Each structure stands twice: as C-alpha cells, then as structure tokens.
Amino acid sequence: MTQPTTQEPVEALPPSLPPQLGPRQIARARRRQAAARAWREYRRSLEGMIGLGILVLFIAVAVLVPLFIPSSELDVTRATGTPFSPPSAGFPLGTDESGRSVLALTLWGSRVSLLVGFLATVISVVIGSVVGIAAGHFGRWTDSVLMRVTDWFLVIPFLPLAIVLATVLGPSLANIAFVIGITSWPGTARIVRAQALAVTSRPYIERARALGAGDWHLITRHILPNVVPLIFANTVLIVAIAILSETTLAFLGLGDPLRVSWGSMLDAAFTQGAASIGAWWYLVPPGVAILLVVLAFTMVGQALEAVLNPRLRGR
C-alpha cells in the first residue's frame, strides 16, 4: 500500500539573471518560474486546453464582430428578412420577429453577455477579495461582522434578490452587472478568507510583524501573493455563473432594453411566441452559445483547480 516516493529537484534560478539580485527581483523571478511551471502543468490537461480554445474563439468573435457584421444589422427599422423565417442562404440562422438575422444577433449579443459577465465578475471578485482578506487577516470582530454579512448574502436566494434589486435600480448594462456582482461575492469571500486565515497564522507572518511590518505590507507582500492563484481559479468559475445570471435576468426582462444579449434574444423569442410557432432557429443559437461558453469556463476552471491542488488531478 506504499506508493513510490518521488524526488523533485530543487530548481535553480534561471542562469540568465545577473548575480547581484535584490530580494524583490528574486521574488519576481521565482513567481515567473512558478507561473511557467503552472502553465506547463495546465497544458497537460486536454479539457483545459479545449476550454481555453473555445474561450479565445468567443472572445475573438466578440471583439472582432463589428469588422464583419455592421451594427446596422441590429436596427429593427432596417431589417430586410421575412420575420420568423427558417435558415436559408441569405440568413444562415434564420430571422427573428422583426426580420433581423439571428446570426448577426447572436454574434453581436456575445459582446453584451460577455461584457456583463466580466464586469460583474470584476465587481464580485474585488468585493469578495477585500472582504475575505479583511476578515481572514484582521480576525475577531472584523471577521465576525463580515462573516455574518457574507452568510446573509449566501443564504438569500439569488434570483428573488436580483429581481428586487434590478427592478428598483432600473434596467441598464451597468446596473445588471452591479446586481450580479453584488449577489455573488460571498463565494469568493469565503475562499479568500480561508486562505488569508491560513496564511496569517503562519510563523513567518509573526516574524515579519516582530520586525515591524505593518498590516498593509503583510497584506500586499505576503497574503495577496498566496491568495491570487486561488482567486484566479475561482474567478473563472464565477464568470460562468455571471453569464448564466445575466441570461436569466435578461430573459425575465430585466436586461438593458437597448442592447441585444443572448438572454434578451431568448426573452424576445419567447414573448413573441417563437415557441408556439416552432421557430427553433431563434431559440437554439443563443442557448448553444451560452452552453459552450459556460462549459468552456467550467473546463478551464477545473483544469486550473487541478493545477493548484494536485490532489484533484485524475478525477
């Protein structure tokens, strides 16, 4: 039942560095090495690479779409197709209720969906990290209060809360991103707090404090570097959830009415009766797009977690 022991050689610093090095350069060099090692490890995961490829593709499409499809295609007043017509030569994915090309809508919609997803994630991760680090590092009262707030947000069901907030704030891109961010930071906060707690209790923190290190120094120099990889892996999974949330809110009619997103497409399709007509071409593309993007993020996130936590490899 004993497994063979492996011996990992201690890596020497890259030979290209000059001999006279300050501590900061050494730390940076080490971090670069660690990142390179992590990337090499990540490359070994097939699903991680596939997920990454899909993401790169989607982001490229979202960024480059104005070059290939003019935004005039989204203008309802200038639509040229017959409403609700199935896929044809001129309209590869058919048309919507106003005669616009579903393909154009889907590709343009990716911009909003991805943008809101990223924006919401940034908000969520920033709040979550700040709360998590503060709670984990400062402990006691700060921790109790922050954790009580975190727990409240965790307990309250997401969609009813998001609906109430979005209804009150009004439908706009920024508001939706804000609402999603505000309701999803607790997950990050919990993870970050656990790690911050672990790091803060390590002996070298105590030593640093004895040497006169202030909280800011400890947080930026010690806790943050240890927490960032974890946040990174977690962030990827949060983007997936944020995109799904945007879709749901837009479907319910809480999205920005002036912009097309995958969720708003589904909302329009449904309320305009695409289901009863059987206009599957209007409903399938945005859903498939969401499915692929979320799957891709999930695969990347899982591969990242496996790189960070070797115990999970081989699941």
Add this chain to the structure above:
Amino acid sequence: MALLEVRDLTVSYPARAGAVPAVRGVDLTLDAGETLGLAGESGCGKSTMAAAVLRLLPPGTRTSGSVLLEGEDVLTMRPGRLRAVRWTEAAVVFQGAMHALNPVRRVGDQITEAIQLHDKVGDRQAATRVGELLEQVGLPARRAPSYPHELSGGQRQRVMIAMALACSPRLLIADEPTTALDVMVQAQVLALLEELGRELGLALLLITHDLSVLASTCERIAVMYAGRIVEQGPADKVFEAPAHPYTRALAEAFPTIGDPASRRNPHGLGGDPPDPRDLPSGCEFHPRCPVSIAECPTLDVRLWPAGPDRAAACVHVRDGRPELVYQVPPRPVGEDAPVHQRAVPLDRGPEGSGEPQGGAPVRRGMP
C-alpha cells in the same frame, strides 16, 4: 506445515510509465505461535506485504508467487473462500486507527460486524463477546458505544486489536501498530501484543520501521530493502551482530541511551531509499553502502546463509567474510564530523572523485 508461507511473492503497482515493483521475490515463513518482525524504511514494500497476505491490495495491482495460509494459496482462492478466510484465519491491525475505523459508526458495532460476518450469533451474544474482547485488550466494556473520535490514539489501537481478535484468528498481522503513538502508549500496545500472542498462541507478524521495537518483541526478524528481504534471523542475533550493512545502519541509527560517545556522533545512513521505478543495478543497496565493492553493481544478489537459521543478501556473506561488514566504522552524519572518522569505502574509484557509483541521488554525509 508452516502457518504462513510466502514464496517468491512479487507485487507491482500500475503506473503511467510501466508497473512499479513494490515487492520483488520475497520468501517468508511463519510457524504457529511464532513472532516475526518485518523491518525497513518507508517505501521498502513492507506494508504492501501486509496487505498482500489477505489480498487487500488496490485493484490493478499485479501479484505473482504464492501466499500459503494454512496450506491454501490466498492469491488464487475464489472470492467466496477468500472472504471466509479473512479475519477467521488471519487478521490485520492497520496503522493510524483514526482512519482505519469508520468514523461515524460506534466501535462496538464495527466489532459486532466482524463477528456476525463469520458466525451466526444474535445481537445480544455478539454484544457480550464485544465486551469480552474489549476487556481482553484492556478497555472497559462500556466503551463499546463510543465513536472513534471520542477515544485516544492508544485506545483506538486497542479497539483495532480487539476487533482483529474477534474471530479468533491464528495469525495477526500488525502494520505499524505503534507509529504515531506516544512512547509510553507504544510500550503498552507492544506489551499487549506480546501478551496476547502468548495467551492465545497467536502467530504475530509485526511490521514497523522501528528496529528496536522488533528486537524486544519478536523471536525472528526479517529486514526489507527495495522490495527484497536482505537479512533474516533470530532477533537478538540480527540486532546485536547484523550480517548485512543495511541492518547494521538501521540498528546503529538508534542512539544508545547513556553512552556519551553515541550522543556526540549521531550515526546514520546518507542518501534516501531508492525510487522503485529506478532501482540501482545489482545489489540495490550499493550506492549507500559503506562496504560496497566493485562487484556489487553487477551482483546477482540473493540470500546467502550467514549462520544457523540466518541469511543475508550481502556479497561479503557469500564470500564467507562477514567481518568485512564491520571493517568500516559507521558513518557519522554531518559536515563537521572529524576527518579521521570519515572512512574511505573500498574500491570506490579514485580518491576524492566524490562520484559514488550507482544511480540514486545522494544528499548528506557522502564524500
């Protein structure tokens, strides 16, 4: 007929780059009522041996050879017979009883399960038997409804022993029974095992990395290295006058209490146990061996007789010159050891080349 007879047992674990051999051609015999100690460093294959006796290895493991328990080969038994034999003829006491016991079931129930698996007894009868077993290992019977986490490490180990005795086996295999226990508790558990062995006529296979434990408790000792047995014989002789350099290093790694010379010169063995995927050629011990000779890397090593009922896998024993094992004083570990105590090994190549022969990377203590 010996109670347990292991013949040419080989066990390999599956791995990406090919099977990794954990046990390579081991022969062992154990008679009824006898105590045999199996010693060696981590990774030498002794825990694999313990699991192999009752065919408890993880799926995918490849075994060859035979393990005869009361004359029946465990490795080729049909599953039904194997399940019947398990616990009734031989039982295993695993190390780390915190994880070897189901954490959410009461210890009494777990012992009862063992009893009722092999014997049609009612619950009340089983409960009485559980009480008896607990008393036998020195625990009060009212501990039966406890959960494992409510007991101390030593108590859990006793529970494991009580459970192992539930079906009155003739052989008890104890895999590192005292690791992770305090020294006082270790002594108690060992004394318990010894006593039970005597009272019940149990054969005991005691597996540990702590040679001193075996010296006091066992009649015979076998030492394992890199999946092979490198020495075996009566415990006192093996401990006092080892015939194999590895055994000698193991024995001398334990300081002699009260001897000031021993305190100031800690003895040890440089290097690490070899990686089973990349074993040195010939005698696997030669890279770390203080008395290796030029022939060692190409030697077809096997157990040669080293006295009455003794055997050792060293070339010096084969050549009938066991005293060569003692030509070199044990190697002190540490850079500041006095130079005259750093002996030059025989035939290792040019003086000061610093290049030991063999493959395993070496860290401290080697010139």
Add this chain to the structure above:
Amino acid sequence: MATAASRSFSLTAGHRRLGAKLVGALLSLAFVLVFNFFLFRVLPGDPAKNLTRNRLVPAEQVQVLRESFGLGKPLHEQFISYVGDTLRGDLGISYKFRRPVSEVIAERIWPTVLLLGVSTMLSTVIGLWIGIKGAWQRGSVFDRVSLGASLALYAMPEFWLGILLLIAFGVGVGSFPGLFPTGGLSSPNTELASLAGLWDVARHLFLPCLTLTLAYIAEYALVMRSSLLDELGEDYLVTARAKGLREALVLRRHAVPNALLPTTTLIFLNLGFVVSGAITIETVYSWPGLGLLSYEALRTPDYPLLQGVFLLFSAAVIVANVIADLLYAYLDPRVRSG
C-alpha cells in the same frame, strides 16, 4: 476522552451551537425585513415617482401613493409600523391585483410546492443514484457519459431547456405532434378534484417537472460522485474488506452512508437555486405558482407583491438552512459531540 460527565457537557456544546444557529437565522430574517424596508426608501429620488416610472399616472395618484408610504412620518416610525404590519401578515396591497398581497400569495403557493416537491424528490433520488454508480465504476462508459451530460445540463440555462422541451413535446416539431399541454395547470372546464382532473394536472405537470428535474440532477450527481470518490480512498474501507465483507456491502454499508452525509444537507441548502429555477420555469410553462407571480410582479412593476414574494422566498430558504444544519448535526456524530 468523553467520560460520562463530559458527555453531558458535550450535549450542551451541541445545544449551544444550535442556539447560535437559530439566533443567526433570526438575524438573517430581521435583516431581510430591514433590507425590504430601506430598498424603496433610501434610493435616490422620490419613491413614488420611481414606482410609477413606467406608467402614466396622474399627479394626484402619485401623491396618494406618497402618502400611503407614510413618507411624511419620521423614518423610525415608518419602520416600526412596517415591521408590525409584516408580523401581523399584512404585506400591503398588490398594485396589479388590487388585493392584499398575502391573499394573492396564498393562492399561488401550492402549485409551486407541488412542482418543486416532485422535481426535488426525483432529481435527488435519480441524481444520487447516478453519482454513486459513476463513482463506483469510475472511468466506465456510464461514468463518462453521465459526467458529460451532467456538465452540459449544469451549463445551460434551465429555462432554455424548458423552452426546447416545450417545443419538442408540447408544440410538436415538424410532423411530430405535441404530447403534452403547452402551459397552465389544468385544462379549462376540468374538475380538479376528480380523477380526470388529477390526471389532467399530472399531464400539465410533466414537462415543467421534467425540466426542473433534469436541471438539478446534474448537481446532485456531481456532488455525490465527488463525495463518494473521496470516501473510496479512505482506509476504513480496507478494514471492512479485510473483515471479509463483500464489495457491494462495503459500498452500501460503509462508503455510501458516509458519502451521503454532506449530500443530504445539500438538498436543503439547494433550495435557493431551486427557487430561482422555479421562477423561470413557471414563466416558461405559465405554471400558476409563486414563480410566475414573481414574473408578473416584476413586469408591472408591482412592488408590494415583489417585496412579499421576496420575503417569503428568503424566509423559506433561511428555514431550510437551519434544517440542513440540524440534520447534519443529527447525522454526523463527530459534529454532535465535538
């Protein structure tokens, strides 16, 4: 080391923890009330104007609205009357239905309970079974297919799945006729209390229930699989095998019960997501429950109704969390006496 004396101590420790959890739950509920209260009053601008933003309302009505908020009175008085009203069950008057919110909610509860109850039961049982089988036969075709399917189901919006199923089985694709009704709870002119009525409701329930079940199976399957895989690596299973236990029993008696511990509480903790799914699925299928009510409320927008539904959902989830904690403490002896 628990002697008889310390065991009575550990009961108190467990009780103390339970008390703390209950206090926490009450605090959460209180905070929901506070949140609800302030949300419409602390926002920039005139609350009455905000509420009537999307509709053409004559100025006098806006003034009446302003007064109904009691905006003239000091804030703490408003809050006290708000809390008092809520505790008495008075949740205000719905704009859309022009009836007490509590009445409207009460009418729509049981369809949601029916839908969520049936789909939770099905998704739990089937999901756990898939997870167990997948973990036990890790790497097999079954495992890989179920993993892939679970991930795909997890990644898609549940209402999208619902719409697709609606088209496929409700409306019919091409020459395939629709097998199930496309919406609602029951067909018109059907006596609900009769056998025919029950069958009718069942037919209407089928598609929304199928959608929700599929959406949640994934989570249970994945969590159970992961949990069981963790257990399968534990040493006590080797001990069980060594005692002579059959492999199937090792799984059933030792591994699975231990792996089930975290998953049983998951059912309750999941209520938050289940509720979110109910809102969208009821919308898709016009199932007249609280979810559809939320949708109708937000379209209006009917703020008293929204607040009331939010309060109810939150309270339900908070209670479910408390139950989950209690259940876990009851099931895991390590938590009980620790």
